[in-house]
Amino acid sequence: MSIVTRRVPEALQAAGLDHYAADYGGSVHELDVELGRAPAPEDLIDLTHGDTRAFTPPPYAEASLRDAVQENTEAYTPYRGSESLRRRLAPRLGALLGRGVDPLGELIITPGTQGGLFAALSALVGRGDVVAIPDPDYFMSERIVAYLGARAVRMPLAVAPDGRLSLAEPGLAAAAEANLLLFSHPNNPTGGVYAAEAIDAIAEYVAAGDRLAIVDQLYCRQLFTGANFRHLAALPGMAERTVTLIGPSKTESMSGYRVGVAVGPPEVVDGMERVLGMASLRTTGYSQQTLRRWMESDADWIAQRAAAHEALRDELLARLRAIEGLTVASPLGSSYVFPDATGTAWGRANPAPRGNALAVALKRAGVLINPGYQFGLGAPAAFRINFSQDAERLVAAVERIGSVLGG
Amino acid sequence: MSIVTRRVPEALQAAGLDHYAADYGGSVHELDVELGRAPAPEDLIDLTHGDTRAFTPPPYAEASLRDAVQENTEAYTPYRGSESLRRRLAPRLGALLGRGVDPLGELIITPGTQGGLFAALSALVGRGDVVAIPDPDYFMSERIVAYLGARAVRMPLAVAPDGRLSLAEPGLAAAAEANLLLFSHPNNPTGGVYAAEAIDAIAEYVAAGDRLAIVDQLYCRQLFTGANFRHLAALPGMAERTVTLIGPSKTESMSGYRVGVAVGPPEVVDGMERVLGMASLRTTGYSQQTLRRWMESDADWIAQRAAAHEALRDELLARLRAIEGLTVASPLGSSYVFPDATGTAWGRANPAPRGNALAVALKRAGVLINPGYQFGLGAPAAFRINFSQDAERLVAAVERIGSVLGG
Structure with a gap:
């Protein structure tokens, strides 16, 4: 029996952003696969998305879903x-x-x-x-x-x-x-x-x-x-x-x-x-x-949730900025920060970082982040953190990040 | 201010199947829009999909969903x-x-x-x-x-x-x-x-x-x-x-x-x-x-559901075949039948039906079906019925269909 010839359609190939391969050492898709396969300790802290158990959905969500299923x-x-x-x-x-x-x-x-x-x-x-x-x-x-x-x-x-x-x-x-x-x-x-x-x-x-x-x-x-x-x-x-x-x-x-x-x-x-x-x-x-009840008279709920994240943001920024040479802008919204490691000891040791160099090192140390290359060409030593997390886990994550970047 | 120039991308245009326009009197997308706008009585019986209240989901579905939301x-x-x-x-x-x-x-x-x-x-x-x-x-x-x-x-x-x-x-x-x-x-x-x-x-x-x-x-x-x-x-x-x-x-x-x-x-x-x-x-x-529990020890449940639909199928086929000139194959599975009206009084009066001629007439009479052109070129006087319906409503729908096709 012949081997099936499987050609990736041109469109899907293009979606991997091959044109960045020379800058990054691989297409964005190849780098994603590489990062996915990189080793990690058992207690990996995943900062690529928020923790829905640390910040839970509003109660109406579950109630509305139950009603919808029963009404059918x-x-x-x-x-x-x-x-x-x-x-x-x-x-x-x-x-x-x-x-x-x-x-x-x-x-x-x-x-x-x-x-x-x-x-x-x-x-x-x-x-x-x-x-x-x-x-x-x-x-x-x-x-x-x-x-x-x-x-x-x-x-x-x-x-x-x-x-x-x-x-x-x-x-x-x-x-x-x-x-x-x-x-x-x-x-x-x-x-x-x-x-x-x-x-x-x-x-x-x-x-x-x-x-x-x-x-x-x-x-x-x-x-x-x-x-x-x-x-x-x-x-x-x-x-x-x-x-x-x-x-x-x-x-x-x-x-x-x-x-x-x-x-x-x-x-x-x-x-x-x-x-x-x-x-x-x-x-x-x-x-x-x-x-059904989304955005319905929820100003207080939203204000509380934003305030809780603003407090988390402030604590996180203080800890990140305590890492020597790490620069990070203060977000005015969202649950994201995008620190840049160019000026850290790690950055000095890796003056022209490519692809997953930083992300793989952080993953090995127990923190999963989104590498800078995923967001564009301009920040090869930056990484995204979603800080909608349990506060203690976030502190533990920053300690691990510091151990990698600190030199 | 200028009017925004909105060009439908080539791919989306092609998805409308323009190449059938000469056969049908419009692209498939245009005909869909036309049928959606066609008038209907208030008590329209929709046979384009099954009735999930006539045949309800297995109880595990709701229970598994509730567990998933609560586990989070x-x-x-x-x-x-x-x-x-x-x-x-x-x-x-x-x-x-x-x-x-x-x-x-x-x-x-x-x-x-x-x-x-x-x-x-x-x-x-x-x-x-x-x-x-x-x-x-x-x-x-x-x-x-x-x-x-x-x-x-x-x-x-x-x-x-x-x-x-x-x-x-x-x-x-x-x-x-x-x-x-x-x-x-x-x-x-x-x-x-x-x-x-x-x-x-x-x-x-x-x-x-x-x-x-x-x-x-x-x-x-x-x-x-x-x-x-x-x-x-x-x-x-x-x-x-x-x-x-x-x-x-x-x-x-x-x-x-x-x-x-x-x-x-x-x-x-x-x-x-x-x-x-x-x-x-x-x-x-x-x-x-x-x-989670889909296809888990459900042989009896499936057999019952299939038998219920086989009984509905038999009753439906008998009623459809009682409409003079309507031909329909007996399905061996699914909830679909695809009767062809070519030989009916309506078919004789419309010897070369195009596009929504039949579907619009049926909709006006209170039955929504999927017109034959949606499935290919071979059956311009055929239409699809999903018979996973309340039995009485299905009988009422066939009466309406008969009133259109019977002449």
């Missing part, structure tokens, strides 16, 4: 999600985003914010397109753009120590050829929040170039003192040019339900629904209903 | 799904499919069988590929193939009155150029089961041409008297060439949990995991755990 009327929904649910959510989303939201035309329930990102990009981007993305930004963004046969133009971020973001010169001028702008806000992986003027400049760039924007605002309700968050979709003329992605997977620790929402122009939502129909028909029917 | 240990799983769950499922799937299943390499948990189909095709098919698909077959199959830039070669099915299937001449010889074979078994929309010799011929075609096969076996556990179902993956040399898709969405009425599984060669499962990672990260974490 919405196992099948329209591909874009339950209509009654969209009607409930539209006014709450409108209040959050500062724009009107038509529940029938402008809103779609997605399989997490990731599902929204994939559907939005698939509905808007094709072969030969150019998409502007800050550097660093969410590790899946450039992969999906490459998967769709498009090219990313990365725009280096300027991250102030207090977490305020702007685009470094030449900024948007470097992305004149792009027809779409994609960014996370608060920024993943730095937790930074864009300055008001930066968002205004983005709006001008979008409008002037007849462009569209996709904004991943997954963490836009977990903000810290002084964040002054500005919603792009609220600016004049932006509602019809912006797809905003959001969901309860992070702040509400509801990732296990795999639900999110996207708000955007009706034609884009139509396209997203077609993509979702092919990819998985619809967001999990019963899980959709965990959104 | 698997909100985040590997993209291919919970490892402990895959270890539980592998022996059960191995027994069903008649092949060994490695839980780490050969098994992936998917967002329903649809999610498995999208991931499998995306992992194997790229621009310029050719995929062989019977006609009729599942309405999403050719769309996804076209979305991926590939071309489908349709092979007309021969459906015997007793539901036994074979490929009509020239059969597989017409698909010599294809590098992948995709088919549903039992067949969606006819409910037919392939003759043993037809499956043997498929195995030979796959092996001889160094091809792969994707088999959507969603309904392979809801079989009727005399079905004699043969699993392709069980044949010599086929385990490493076959991706088998299955899940509890239909027989177990668990579509609202959006879970399924795929079993295939490790390299294909690796690719599927990459696609799933981009499309939605993973199958809904808590929902995955509804599979």
Whole structure:
């Protein structure tokens, strides 16, 4: 019998970001596989995502799910999600985003914010397109753009120590050829929040170039003192040019339900629904209903959760900054920090780090992080921590990190 | 302000199956939109999917979900799904499919069988590929193939009155150029089961041409008297060439949990995991755990459910065949029948029906069905019924159908 010839389709090959192989010592996909196989002690502390037992979901989630299963009327929904649910959510989303939201035309329930990102990009981007993305930004963004046969133009971020973001010169001028702008806000992986003027400049760039924007605002309700968050979709003329992605997977620790929402122009939502129909028909029917009470009179709950993370942030930053030479901006939102080890003893011993050099060393010491290369080209000695963790485990993790970086 | 220029990406445009527009009077996507907008009475009976209140999920589903939410240990799983769950499922799937299943390499948990189909095709098919698909077959199959830039070669099915299937001449010889074979078994929309010799011929075609096969076996556990179902993956040399898709969405009425599984060669499962990672990260974490007890000592439950549907099938067929000129094969499995109205009074009055002519008339009369064009080119006057319904509503639906077709 012949051996089956299995060719990886061109699109999937491109999604591995082969074009970074020379810089990194392997495609991003190859490096991911390598890191996955690297050895680790038994008590590995995983900082690549939050701990949903340290910060549990709000009680309504479980109750709404139980009700949905027992009612059993919405196992099948329209591909874009339950209509009654969209009607409930539209006014709450409108209040959050500062724009009107038509529940029938402008809103779609997605399989997490990731599902929204994939559907939005698939509905808007094709072969030969150019998409502007800050550097660093969410590790899946450039992969999906490459998967769709498009090219990313990365725009280096300027991250102030207090977490305020702007685009470094030449900024948007470097992305004149792009027809779409994609960014996370608060920024993943730095937790930074864009300055008001930066968002205004983005709006001008979008409008002037007849462009569209996709904004991943997954963490836009977990903000810290002084964040002054500005919603792009609220600016004049932006509602019809912006797809905003959001969901309860992070702040509400509801990732296990795999639900999110996207708000955007009706034609884009139509396209997203077609993509979702092919990819998985619809967001999990019963899980959709965990959104029934999402964002309903929860200001106190959100404030408490944000305050708890702000306190954790402060303690974490103090400990990270005690590691000699480690630099880290203070996030203004999210559960992420993105420290840079260039100035540490480890950094001096590894002056041109590539690929997983740091991540493998940290994993061997018992801490799993997201390596800098996943987020762009600009921070080869940086790594992302999700600090939505049990406080003691977080302290233990930083001790291990210090033992690797300290020299 | 300028109007935003929104171009539908080439891939999404292709997924609408524009190339059938001349035959149908519109692309398949345009016809779907048209049917969605067609008027209907308030008490529309929807026969496009099963009624999960008429046939409810097994009790373990709700119990397993509740446990998973309360344990709260698997909100985040590997993209291919919970490892402990895959270890539980592998022996059960191995027994069903008649092949060994490695839980780490050969098994992936998917967002329903649809999610498995999208991931499998995306992992194997790229621009310029050719995929062989019977006609009729599942309405999403050719769309996804076209979305991926590939071309489908349709092979007309021969459906015997007793539901036994074979490929009509020239059969597989017409698909010599294809590098992948995709088919549903039992067949969606006819409910037919392939003759043993037809499956043997498929195995030979796959092996001889160094091809792969994707088999959507969603309904392979809801079989009727005399079905004699043969699993392709069980044949010599086929385990490493076959991706088998299955899940509890239909027989177990668990579509609202959006879970399924795929079993295939490790390299294909690796690719599927990459696609799933981009499309939605993973199958809904808590929902995955509804599979904990799936296929566990459930022979009696399955036999009862199949017998209930076989009885419904017999009653439905008798009523459908009482409509003058309506022809319909008896399904050997699934909850589908695919009657053809060519010989009815309606068919005589509409000798060359196109697009939604019949579907719109039936919808106006209060019955929603899937029109024949969704499944291929061969049956423009046929329509699919899912008969997993409340018995009285099914009778009422057939009366309405008779009123449209009877003349």
